[in-house]
Amino acid sequence: MTESLGDWRRTHYSRQVKPDMNSQKVTLMGWIHEIRDLGGIIFLLLRDRDGVTQITAPSKKVSPKLLEEIRKLRKESVVAVKGSVQESGKAPGGVEIIPEEIKLLNQSQQPLPLDPTEKVRAEIDTRLDSRFLDLRKHSVNSIFKIKSRMLHSVRLFLEEQEFIEINTPKLVASATEGGTELFPITYFEREAFLGQSPQLYKQMMMATSLDKVYEIAPIFRAEEHDTLRHLNEAISIDVEVAFADQDDVMILLEEMVANAIKDVKKSCSEELETIGVELEVPKTPFPRLQYSDVVDLVNAQGVNLRYGEDLSRAAEKAMGEVMDGYYFISGWPSEIKPFYVMPNSENPEISHAFDLMYRDLEISSGAMRVHLHDLLVDRIKSKGLNPDSFNRYLAAFQFGMPPHAGWGLGAERFTMCLTSAKNVRETVLFPRDRRRLTP
Incomplete structure (x- = not known):
């Protein structure tokens, strides 16, 4: 009994x-x-x-x-x-x-849906269906202890840099980067959407005196992917800084990443040993590559990538063969970046955007943002969007918006780097992807 x-x-x-x-x-x-x-x-x-x-x-x-x-x-x-x-x-x-x-x-019922002793291996879907049992394995829950420590380290680092934590709405009236990747919902008598990112709100904060902000919160993207790297609900670590450009926030990002890795290595030695990972703290500054050079490197590896295209999965894998560790790609074409990314004043076809990569995995995107109202309206129109849908957002740019920059870092993808997980679902307690809405 x-x-x-x-x-x-x-x-x-x-x-x-x-x-x-x-x-x-x-x-x-x-x-x-x-x-x-x-x-x-x-x-x-x-x-x-x-x-x-x-x-x-x-x-x-x-x-x-x-x-x-x-x-x-x-x-x-x-x-x-x-x-x-x-x-x-x-x-x-x-x-x-x-x-x-x-x-x-x-008393536990028998038989068990899976074996927590791992003598009998289970496929990922079986494990996720019985996640409560799966998480009893130390090889599994070690991942989440590491993720927890990483998030703690990130918060501590940003607080020491005098950042202010904010909380932005997840129910929004308009798209952040276009309408093709939105989850629509019924909001009383009208349509609303789950937020793709806190981007617009972060930028609006730059028009206030709270000009160094961060948020760690869910984002939702209705991408119809079925890969080992994509989720439809993820945790994003977002930062925005006023009176800063892309170089300033790239330095902030690499220092934060290196600091988090150092902290995890020190504080989670037993968990890292359990999952068989030896972390190396990367040296800063991280290597910085230009997009045009990346195109040449990828094509030299036998992958056909035309200038002006985003990196395909084949291109990312090719870069993973060339680069070992963390590195930035900057100088992206403006055409393939969102409307809020600042074009280069000397060559508007090139943007002040960057991605942070780990081998073949993109873990962060950032940029200097457009802070000039009229240019921002033009950029919105160039993406086939209606500026009237962004009137509340645009208002913040009419009354003194300073130059600013920021980035978003995927917590789950960063955790993949820390734990050598091959499937991003391993780094989420209860993943949400194209096929999974339970448990």
């Missing part, structure tokens, strides 16, 4: 139980990872957030009643264990617990 906690309270996670705690009383709580009954002794592996602890129940030290209770337990059931620490060189972490009491908190 399962029970409530009552007066039981956890005293330690598995990682906190050390060999020098010999004979100390502890209470652990978690899931049953494995049970091995050898007759005269039972080994129970208890898994929690931080690791696995061996519960050793020898018949000479444990009562027959407790042994019988242990034998009734099933894998993945939730239990609480009170016992004493004993040093053991053969046990995980060099310690084992000799149990005095075990409370069954919830």
